[in-house]
């Protein structure tokens with residue numbers, strides 16, 4: 182585990198962990214762009230690598246934050262397992278600055294896989310991609326990442342594995358034979374770098390994320406295709422990265438119509454970063470009122486219920 | 487004193503055999519697995535539907551009567567201990583698996599579903615539910631959610647909180663909320679994550695969406711015997727430092743070995759001062775390669791004997807011994823206290839040596855069987871309630887072990903929760919501001935302090951409503967008097 186101040190750049194954390202052969206398994210994106218640890222927590226961002234062990238919420242073990250009454254509060258601990266007290270550090274994940282200022286965070290970390298390799302399966306219809314994801318999900322293959330991207334009128338699946346370099350060729354071959362097709366990607370690091378840096382975003386596009394399930398994928402993808410939005414789906418379609426060409430309130434309405442939620446990440450500032458459907462407003466409002474009774478911080482979702 | 491207006495209201499929709507009132511009927515609900523405490527509830531409701539649970543909570547709120555949710559009552563910290571005269575809402579009959587979707591690797595279950603039954607339902611699809619408390623044959627998912635329960639195999643994939651995606655819950659005032667959803671991702675504050683581990687203080691989970699994992703292609707299990715407990719503890723640090731990520735890493739000391747052997751004949755080396763169990767899991771080719779590495783690391787840590795599980799039956803025997811150890815210790819002693827604390831993994835050897843010293847000082851035997859990979863200690867303190875003064879000595883020793891955990895930078899509980907047992911230790915871990923904020927959050931969610939009153943928070947006995955004068959939260963309009 183490690184503890185760091187919230188303003189520490191992710192890149193610095195990653196470098197320090199790498200010296201000890203460790204990494205952040207939730208694979209936060211935008212490290213190269215200067216993202217900080219506290220920022221990753223407050224926006225609740227995890228990357229493609231979340232497929233293997235889980236997202237930021239699964240690795241945070243403790244925090245110190247300043248609430249709306251100016252109190253320095255500690256939650257959780259500095260050991261990988263701890264069941265004492267209410268886990269307010271979970272609340273601050275994804276809170277977008279509405280509940281408090283994160284000062285310090287503690288994370289559980291894992292040994293970094295020694296090497297990676299990726300199998301690419303191209304030219305899939307959406308239906309066969311969904312079928313493949315479903316079959317992979319009940320198979321024994323341990324994937325570091327499972328991304329789906331539209332490409333040239335069809336869909337491509339990227340299956341990443343990690344482990345000792347000596348066994349990866351055999352594992353990749355098992356995967357390819359099981360699937361009956363696919364080819365090894367020549368430059369594994371480069372292809373995942375593209376996802377983590379969002380270099381695939383069209384110039385000027387806004388970026389949003391939307392939690393998703395395999396069942397909701399066809400309707401969302403059809404909507405995004407019809408709006409000409411570039412997109413990628415990570416973690417077996419549990420999360421959509423959406424390059425939205427229109428206004429935020431249009432995406433808000435579209436997600437709502439699909440019964441999905443989302444959050445605006447890059448682009449023109451908005452008072453209402455949370456998009457689409459929202460759960461738990463009743464509980465969230467009580468928490469906001471407790472931690473920030475005078476609304477010193479931005480309201481949860483611009484005050485919209 | 488039971489509230490007769492509430493009882494009358496409950497009787498309008500609950501048949502007598504599901505609204506228990508007689509002393510003999512109430513007796514089984516007077517305590518949980520922390521048997522040192524007992525308390526008689528005013529009534530026990532055997533709920534059969536989610537709607538019934540919501541109605542009971544609403545009525546308790548209307549009549550200002552405290553209630554305690556109860557799964558199987560296996561809490562070791564007094565979590566499901568009733569409030570005297572209050573209502574116990576027993577959830578065992580809410581045991582439907584509402585939905586299981588293998589392609590999306592999720593199951594939606596009611597709170598009374600037994601932990602192991604989730605894995606049984608998922609098994610035909612090659613999936614399983616990862617958190618595996620030793621009590622998994624009887625404990626419920628609702629209880630697991632309340633305590634963020636863990637198990638031997640929580641090293642790699644985490645505790646209950648890491649496997650709960652969504653929760654439909656009734657808050658203590660009867661409001662029904664949906665927290666999280668059925669995606670692995672979420673936006674906004676992680677409310678489902680916040681609910682997990684709240685020890686029943688935030689209301690009752692009615693429906694829980696859990697994630698399932700694919701069963702690994704291969705498990706490889708090694709058992710190493712050491713001449714000292716500290717050496718086994720140090721071996722854990724070496725495995726952690728080796729870059730390997732085991733699915734489980736457990737230690738048992740000699741007393742625990744004796745107990746497990748007597749109970750289930752696991753085939754452990756009986757003379758070992760300590761036994762380390764390490765298990766790797768995953769794809770075959772990789773596990774085989776990593777296991778060779780693991781064996782080197784283990785050999786280098788100075789064991790006097792190393793055994794590798796030959797087959798599935800061998801592996802099952804090893805785990806059976808480990809999982810039966812708690813109850814098996816009952817054979818060695820008329821009474822024992824199960825302690826649960828956490829230390830940084832790098833300081834395990836040191837902590838174990840200190841526990842042995844404390845055990846000798848107090849003249850009480852301590853058996854250790856625990857989740858070493860997480861630094862989660864479970865010292866079992868053996869005593870006889872018949873010998874005057876022994877219980878008190880055992881409690882003193884238990885307290886000293888907790889203080890040791892705090893001094894080493896750890897926690898007073900890794901998975902059994904604070905309950906009634908460890909309320910007094912909360913101020914040793916959290917400062918007054920931290921505790922005040924927890925209390926305020928509780929009051930915002932449950933102004934009348936009805937849900938599991940008297941648990942987790944120190945002085946949780948409704949101080950705000952019995953203290954004279956206006957509570958600061960009342961002033962702010964956060965809470966009001968009923």
Ligand SMILES: Cc1cc2nc3c(=O)[nH]c(=O)nc-3n(C[C@H](O)[C@H](O)[C@H](O)COP(=O)(O)OP(=O)(O)OC[C@H]3O[C@@H](n4cnc5c(N)ncnc54)[C@H](O)[C@@H]3O)c2cc1C
Nearest residue numbers: 557558559560561565597620626628629630632636686691
């Ligand atoms: C032999 C033995 C071995 C054990 N091994 C382990 C272990 O390895 N790891 C571990 O973590 N624990 C272990 N435990 C402790 C215990 O089994 C767990 O805490 C378990 O989660 C409790 O489940 P239960 O259904 O018995 O809950 P109960 O004891 O009935 O209740 C526990 C708490 O949950 C609350 N609760 C119950 N249902 C709900 C609900 N639906 N919504 C909200 N709150 C609710 C109760 O109010 C109470 O506070 C062990 C216990 C025993 C006796």
